[in-house]
Amino acid sequence: VAGKGAGAGMLQNIPKMLEITRAVVDAVDIPVTVKTRLGWDEGSKVIVDLAESLQDCGIRALTIHGRTRAQMYTGEADWTLIGEVKNNPRMTIPIIGNGDITSPERARECFDRYGVDAVMVGRATFGRPWIFKEIMDVLNPESVSVAHEAVKSGYPVMSADWKIDVLKEQVLTSVRRIDEYRGILHSRRHLAASPVFKGIPNFRETRIAMLRAETVDELFAILERAREAVRQVTD
Ligand SMILES: Cc1cc2nc3c(=O)[nH]c(=O)nc-3n(C[C@H](O)[C@H](O)[C@H](O)COP(=O)(O)O)c2cc1C
The missing domain is CATH 3.20.20.70 (Aldolase class I)
Known part of the structure; x- marks a missing residue:
């Protein structure tokens, strides 16, 4: 350009x-x-x-x-x-x-x-869309940011589980805006780079699988396996 x-x-x-x-x-x-x-x-x-x-x-x-x-x-x-x-x-x-x-x-x-x-x-x-809420919370500690309300997650805001739900929502938003294939193409590399998965043992294979996923079902199954791995690390 x-x-x-x-x-x-x-x-x-x-x-x-x-x-x-x-x-x-x-x-x-x-x-x-x-x-x-x-x-x-x-x-x-x-x-x-x-x-x-x-x-x-x-x-x-x-x-x-x-x-x-x-x-x-x-x-x-x-x-x-x-x-x-x-x-x-x-x-x-x-x-x-x-x-x-x-x-x-x-x-x-x-x-x-x-x-x-x-x-x-x-x-x-990239892989950290909640950074805006993190920033708002530091800038305005008195007013509770409502940024999380768009995501219907049952998990506590900012927990690892909530963050994974946010990433899933990001994928769905992207798919709704374009189509399944390109929506995933645009969002899967963000997921693969997400700090929420840092510290998972042998994350490399999971990351590669995320980068190859072509359907929402496939990607979400990988995310759920990653969620389990995150839980094991944080437990
Ligand atoms: C993948 C990617 C695409 C970008 N595309 C544009 C663009 O189309 N127009 C633009 O003004 N800046 C573009 N940028 C630059 C960013 O808007 C920003 O100025 C730059 O990344 C520095 O900010 P950061 O350190 O927060 O990333 C792009 C950056 C990246 C990483």
Whole structure:
């Protein structure tokens, strides 16, 4: 995508990026937001100026991934520049910070230290969709999050059994939205990467079986076997 000048590739042609952004803002009646990286490479971390220009195009919020395109996913996300954008007195739109949030504590730290209006979580959600509830519970310890209510599990919220039920619900949601084959294709690798199965002896075979499953019945049977294994470990 980037090689064709689209996506992060637009960071190599800022005038075009701004032109497209303006055109989209003018063409639609709904709020337009942009998500971008810090710049193309180490020598072109243009985000502070770019954020102002994008705001001038009329976007209503900006998400920043604290890496350059050249970095891909290497190194650590640099949140200092995200903070610089947020603290620029000329910026008025909400700034959403993104990159390497893997725990509720880190989410809280990003809010506190960089002042962002929101955070976006990517890879840490793989096999851990409850991370949003974990984060909300740390951010608002007084108000009990109702995020779990969508899942009709009889198990205590945040128990390993509840988490496995959440993963099953995730599979079903994905299947309902697309179809059985592709729904499973999109969700099975998340299950296989889930921290809930960490510590199960010989999990490798189970993981491979999950990655090969092609029907809901097959996948759920594997999940139930994994549930038993988790119980044995935690008992
Ligand atoms: C499999 C995958 C697909 C992604 N697709 C997109 C995409 O289409 N558009 C986009 O802006 N970012 C995309 N990203 C980047 C993420 O949105 C996010 O910026 C990045 O993973 C850093 O956040 P994280 O450290 O929380 O994962 C993708 C990331 C992954 C791992």
